Amino acid sequence: MKSLLNVTKLTKTYGNIKACNNITFELYPGQVLGIVGESGSGKSTLLNSIGNNLLIDSGEVIYVNQKNQVLNIKQIPESQHRKLTKTEWGFVRQNPRDGLRMNVTAGANIAERLLDVGVRHYGNIRQEAAYWLEQVEIDTNRMDDFPHTFSGGMQQRLQLARVLVTKPRLIFMDEPTGGLDVSVQARLLDLLRSLVRNLNLSVILVTHDLGVVRLLAHRLLVMKNGSIVESGLTDRVLDDPQHFYTQQLVSATLVP
Amino acid sequence: MFTANNTLNPPKTALSPDTLLYATGIHKRFTLHNQGGIKLPVLSDVSLEVKTEECVALTGVSGSGKSTLMKSLYGNYGIDAGEIWLKHNNHWVDLAQLQPHEVIEVRQKTIGYVSQFLRVIPRVPALDVAAEPLLELGCDTEVAYQKIKELFSRLNLPERLWQLSPTTFSGGEKQRVNLVRALAVDYPIFLLDEPTSALDAKNRQVVVELLTEKKQQGSALVGIFHDREVKETLSTRELVFQADQT
Amino acid sequence: MTQTKSTNNQPNASTESGFNFAYLDEQTKRSLRRAILKAVAIPGHQIPFSSREMPMSYGWGTGGIQVTASVIGKPDTLKVIDQGADDTTNAVNIRRFFAKVCGINTTEKTSEATLIQTRHRIPETPLKEGQTIVYQVPMPEPLFVIEPSRTEAAKMHALEEYGSMYVKLYEDITNFGHIATAYDYPVMVNERYLMKPSPIPRFDNPKMNNNPALQLFGAGREKRIYAVPPYTKVKSLDFQDYPFNIEKWDNKACKFCGSTDSYLDEVVTDNQGTRMWICSDTDYCHHQQKSGIDS
Structure with missing residues (x-):
């Protein structure tokens, strides 16, 4: 199996602070990679260094695109990078306000990524939008409602629909279940799991919730102070943690 | 299918063509950083070879390392030394050397694991939970669900429960979902961690029948059986763990 | 714009004394003309310019006046309209202003004018080759409603990322069953740049397409100039199944x-x-x- 994304020795500093220190990992198609660690451990910086156009100090990010071209993400033109983020990649933010346009309808939120790639047929766009709303289990007659009338869980699912409409291959998620209550969280997790399987998605999932990664992630990176202190199969890392910090993290979890 | 280098080199010892699992020189100890870094040795130079149609029962008092070995054989625990050779897609692979994504593939196709616990997303119906391994292998949805329903019926899991999440099930019901999840797939190797601990006699008998079928189909079984009758019916050999083997 | 070299234009007897021809000093007019040339060379693309303080407040056509002042010559005949009318306050004042500082001929007849400054309309009488129409623009950036950051909007123009602009049209159809944008209806110029045509009714949009006249746009407060050269393709945004139409x-x-x-x-x-x-x-x-x- 060929990897989809290869990150090698990625380093990103803010002044004297090493937010990401020599990070190396690879991601395979159809797999979910969880990144856990406490606040300030560099998880989100890592996500933004890869998925957004955050400047890094050193290191390489290699992505193999749909056409099987090997792209050095930090060296491709900005236009190509932006295009990736609107087509083959998708971002799901912790706060739906950062990932959605709150002042346009749910349908328009999904439509935007299609409009970005040049679809100009209103009827077809509506159909696609309805299809993806169904996929994320939002009633299609909510299509013309504004996202602010949606519950937190629905807003997260709308973010997903918005991203999925261009059939992405790699999705970045930053605490997607953050503000959700437990039952809504379960629903989102279930949905994510079946979408990952049915659409062969690769996901980088940043969270501090070990319960979420256990159910969703195939592999796990544990970060502390900008470095990866432990990595491996999710259940191996959680059931047989080697590093001091990981043991602390696991033993501090209420329901592991 | 992956073709990492380590998959091409067979184990150094010449093995019988019937061997499916060959673990040798396994050492495992736990270092508890939170408790002053004390080291707990659990496995020391443990070896195990299992052939097709065999069932090895791991026996010994509690705390002797049976479960640790099981989890090591599944890659759930990382071992400190030793080799765990498995016949995967007709190639020998050493689980201890595989990359995480390769272990995932080995687990999908070669090793079935029945643990005592069932960890699932709360709202997912029992049917979906049990069908997941089949679906991940690319099995047709219709066929997969049919197979799961048959197994549920055989294990007398009431049909009204099939569409409910197992989180609300009793211990015995959960265990049956867990069994069906693993037994639906024809793995060459099954690891069974007390598979009948919460079952009544009738269902225990069904499990024994199902596992016997697997054995007859050529699978290799490794199990911890607290039930003497089950153990005696199924196992062809025993591997005895000493309480203090270090 | 029949005479481009206005340096020798001395105010004649009928003009207000104490002012340079067309009010602005020659250096300023030159810098404006450079911006205009650039704008003509890249149809639809906004060129920044150092907008001057004019003897009227922002919002009354300071951008249009500066563009007019920089291209007007003695032989020009000027027409000024506001919402299509020659006799409204804004039109009358601007026309009188140029008569005073240039001593040029003015007209109300579209066909007689060489230079037309307009607020919110394009004359019904078709424009001809050799004519120049100057639009007063309040807000030149079409992406402003979608993207408040100038830097980001500039990037979107550079990379031709105009998908989000269609979101507004999508919303119109969803809410009203048709595209309800009635004025300042966004257009694609020369199949490259997204442009705001100033608040003309969408009724006038088709007149911009392939027009024989030179079309100049000036935004005084926002300090931007842009242009559509003669015979340039100007297409109003629409959907395949909801084609653009006029009132x-x-x-x-x-x-x-x-x-x-x-x-x-x-x-x-x-x-x-x-x-x-x-x-x-x-x-x-x-x-x-x-x-x-x-x-």
Whole structure:
């Protein structure tokens, strides 16, 4: 199996602070990679260094695109990078306000990524939008409602629909279940799991919730102070943690 | 299918063509950083070879390392030394050397694991939970669900429960979902961690029948059986763990 | 713009003394012309310029006036309209201003003008080669409603990322069943740059396409100039299944000239709600009335 994304020795500093220190990992198609660690451990910086156009100090990010071209993400033109983020990649933010346009309808939120790639047929766009709303289990007659009338869980699912409409291959998620209550969280997790399987998605999932990664992630990176202190199969890392910090993290979890 | 280098080199010892699992020189100890870094040795130079149609029962008092070995054989625990050779897609692979994504593939196709616990997303119906391994292998949805329903019926899991999440099930019901999840797939190797601990006699008998079928189909079984009758019916050999083997 | 070299233009006897020709000093006019040339070279692309303080407040056409001042020459004949009318305050004042500081001829007739400054309309009488029309622009950035950051908007223009602009049209159709944007309707210029045509009714949008006249746009407060050279493709944004269309007045005709194909203003004439419809383009209306009488 060929990897989809290869990150090698990625380093990103803010002044004297090493937010990401020599990070190396690879991601395979159809797999979910969880990144856990406490606040300030560099998880989100890592996500933004890869998925957004955050400047890094050193290191390489290699992505193999749909056409099987090997792209050095930090060296491709900005236009190509932006295009990736609107087509083959998708971002799901912790706060739906950062990932959605709150002042346009749910349908328009999904439509935007299609409009970005040049679809100009209103009827077809509506159909696609309805299809993806169904996929994320939002009633299609909510299509013309504004996202602010949606519950937190629905807003997260709308973010997903918005991203999925261009059939992405790699999705970045930053605490997607953050503000959700437990039952809504379960629903989102279930949905994510079946979408990952049915659409062969690769996901980088940043969270501090070990319960979420256990159910969703195939592999796990544990970060502390900008470095990866432990990595491996999710259940191996959680059931047989080697590093001091990981043991602390696991033993501090209420329901592991 | 992956073709990492380590998959091409067979184990150094010449093995019988019937061997499916060959673990040798396994050492495992736990270092508890939170408790002053004390080291707990659990496995020391443990070896195990299992052939097709065999069932090895791991026996010994509690705390002797049976479960640790099981989890090591599944890659759930990382071992400190030793080799765990498995016949995967007709190639020998050493689980201890595989990359995480390769272990995932080995687990999908070669090793079935029945643990005592069932960890699932709360709202997912029992049917979906049990069908997941089949679906991940690319099995047709219709066929997969049919197979799961048959197994549920055989294990007398009431049909009204099939569409409910197992989180609300009793211990015995959960265990049956867990069994069906693993037994639906024809793995060459099954690891069974007390598979009948919460079952009544009738269902225990069904499990024994199902596992016997697997054995007859050529699978290799490794199990911890607290039930003497089950153990005696199924196992062809025993591997005895000493309480203090270090 | 029949004369481009205005350096030798000395104010004549009829002009206000103490001012340079066309009010602005020559250096300023040159810098403006450089911006205009650049704008013409990249149709639809906004060029920044150092907008000057004018003897009127922002929002009254300071951008248009500066563009007009930088291209006007002695032989020019100027027409100024506001919402199609030559006789409204804004139009009258700007026309008088240029008459005072240039001593040029002014006209109300579209066909006689070489230079037309406009607020919110394009004359009904088709423009000809050699004519220049200057639009007063309040807000030049079409992406402003979508992207408040100038830097980001510039990037979107550079990379031709205009998908989000269609979100607004999508919302229109969703809410009203048709594209409801009535004025300042965004267009693609020369199949490359997204442009705001200034707040002209969408009725006028098709007139911009392939127009023989030079079209210049000036935004004084926002300090931007852009242009559509003669015979340039200008396409209004739309969807394949919701094509662009212009306003129609079912069975209504101008009360004065009887025109049915010009842009009509609705006027309430009494407290009982009696209405009439009249041409917004006063020159066109006069012309129609006259030719009606003549025939």
